[in-house]
Amino acid sequence: MDSVLLSASTASHLRAFVAVRIELLSGPIINLIDGSGVVTFPVNGSSVTFTGYDNTFGSLGAANSVAERVADEAPRFSCTLMPPSEQALGTLNDPLQQGSKVYAWWGLYNDDTGTVIGVPELLWNGKLDTVKVSISANAMTAEIDTTSAFDRLFTAEEGQRLNGEWHRSIWPNETGLDYTYDATTDVYWGMEAPAKAAVSYASVQSGGAMNQYR
Numbered sequence: 504m505d506s507v508l509l510s511a512s513t514a515s516h517l518r519a520f521v522a523v524r525i526e527l528l529s530g531p532i533i534n535l536i537d538g539s540g541v542v543t544f545p546v547n548g549s550s551v552t553f554t555g556y557d558n559t560f561g562s563l564g565a566a567n568s569v570a571e572r573v574a575d576e577a578p579r580f581s582c583t584l585m586p587p588s589e590q591a592l593g594t595l596n597d598p599l600q601q602g603s604k605v606y607a608w609w610g611l612y613n614d615d616t617g618t619v620i621g622v623p624e625l626l627w628n629g630k631l632d633t634v635k636v637s638i639s640a641n642a643m644t645a646e647i648d649t650t651s652a653f654d655r656l657f658t659a660e661e662g663q664r665l666n667g668e669w670h671r672s673i674w675p676n677e678t679g680l681d682y683t684y685d686a687t688t689d690v691y692w693g694m695e696a697p698a699k700a701a702v703s704y705a706s707v708q709s710g711g712a713m714n715q716y717r
Contacts, residue, residue: 517611526604535563561586580627603631
């Protein structure tokens with residue numbers, strides 16, 4: 504964490520904020536903070552302004568903590584937008600948006616000076632995965648679930664199959680794996696793989712007799 508941000512994190516007169524940036528593949532870029540107000544800080548070398556309300560995509564309703572469980576799940580982050588129109592809701596829920604870059608920061612803002620303190624901490628850098636739409640009598644929400652690059656490690660059956668088609672993509676006309684089907688290996692995330700069972704043999708020859716020890 505930035506040293507200036509860290510030292511100021513215990514001050515009582517500063518306001519904390521969460522900023523979310525969604526770079527939709529269709530073109531629009533959404534820059535929102537929780538609550539109201541305006542903050543500006545550098546993103547990838549350029550100064551970017553985040554507001555509490557976007558005229559097209561509405562406001563940020565919630566931003567959940569980054570979640571990770573050892574061994575069985577890659578890190579994930581989700582946030583909820585409150586779009587003002589069906590068109591905006593449809594844009595967010597378009598399957599072609601899957602893979603859009605999503606960032607999230609935590610930072611501090613000085614209300615007296617109108618400036619961001621130090622450099623906001625980048626909490627998340629991932630990609631849009633799915634969007635869950637909820638429509639009620641008085642509100643519409645889009646819960647955006649994102650995933651990290653590490654999610655690819657859990658695609659246990661992609662790139663690890665021992666089969667004839669994959670084998671021939673590297674060695675044309677080679678048929679050595681034609682009768683091997685869907686042989687996979689397990690991927691262990693955040694922990695070491697279990698030790699494989701091993702059996703050792705030793706022999707002692709005495710008087711013509713062979714004794715084996717397992």
